[in-house]
Amino acid sequence: MSGPVAVAPGVVLWRERLDRAAQAALLSEVFARATDAPFYRPVMPGSGAAFSVEETNFGELGWLSDKSGYRYVPVHPQTGRPWPTIPPALLDLWDATTGYRTPPQCCLVNLYRPGARMGLHQDREEATDAPVLSVSLGDQALFRIGGTTRRGPTRSVKLASGDVLVFGGPARLAFHGIDRIVAGSSTLVPGGGRINLTLRRVTKPE
Numbered sequence: 001m002s003g004p005v006a007v008a009p010g011v012v013l014w015r016e017r018l019d020r021a022a023q024a025a026l027l028s029e030v031f032a033r034a035t036d037a038p039f040y041r042p043v044m045p046g047s048g049a050a051f052s053v054e055e056t057n058f059g060e061l062g063w064l065s066d067k068s069g070y071r072y073v074p075v076h077p078q079t080g081r082p083w084p085t086i087p088p089a090l091l092d093l094w095d096a097t098t099g100y101r102t103p104p105q106c107c108l109v110n111l112y113r114p115g116a117r118m119g120l121h122q123d124r125e126e127a128t129d130a131p132v133l134s135v136s137l138g139d140q141a142l143f144r145i146g147g148t149t150r151r152g153p154t155r156s157v158k159l160a161s162g163d164v165l166v167f168g169g170p171a172r173l174a175f176h177g178i179d180r181i182v183a184g185s186s187t188l189v190p191g192g193g194r195i196n197l198t199l200r201r202v203t204k205p206e
């Protein structure tokens with residue numbers, strides 16, 4: 001294990017912060033919860049165009065995109081049940097890497113099968129004074145991050161299984177996205193592909 005790398009202002013990367021055994025353990029926690037809260041394919045507000053990524057959530061609030069907009073909701077859109085709990089290993093990782101005073105309220109789970117991508121966007125539906133923590137599992141991905149405007153220079157970083165990123169301060173409102181998945185670069189995810197877990201605070205702590 002090596003130390004953190006400063007990728008950009010406010011962005012810290014721990015390459016392979018989780019070893020293979022920890023990745024496999026976390027993946028089984030994710031799939032166990034996805035039995036109760038199945039992955040679904042969100043659609044874009046307005047147009048209703050389907051995402052190429054499939055999603056589910058854990059925690060008290062889940063991020064949802066549908067025809068009426070982006071928002072955080074307490075239940076799964078198809079089952080109507082509360083989201084499953086956030087895996088304890090992720091809560092420990094949040095404490096160890098962010099030091100933030102309160103635990104995350106949302107764990108958004110993105111499933112990228114080969115060919116899926118995520119266009120450049122900002123995440124601004126939540127309390128942006130808190131950091132976001134991201135964990136990558138499975139196939140490598142080409143991640144791109146820019147500044148707080150859509151135009152301007154961007155940096156690309158290859159993310160691999162077990163990598164952990166924390167975005168805070170000046171990076172919290174940065175445009176970012178996933179340009180592509182490197183199909184077949186990992187054997188971790190059955191059926192192939194990549195899972196990304198992002199931990200977020202949604203509301204401002206008291």
Ligand code: MD3
Nearest residue numbers: 110123132134167171172174176196198
């Ligand atoms: C920087 N996910 O879920 S993780 C997302 O790999 C999202 O699935 C990508 O963008 C993925 O919204 C990138 C890295 C990430 C996540 C959230 C951020 C970077 C961020 C929020 C603010 C700034």
Ligand code: FE
Nearest residue numbers: 121122123176
């Ligand atoms: Fe994002």
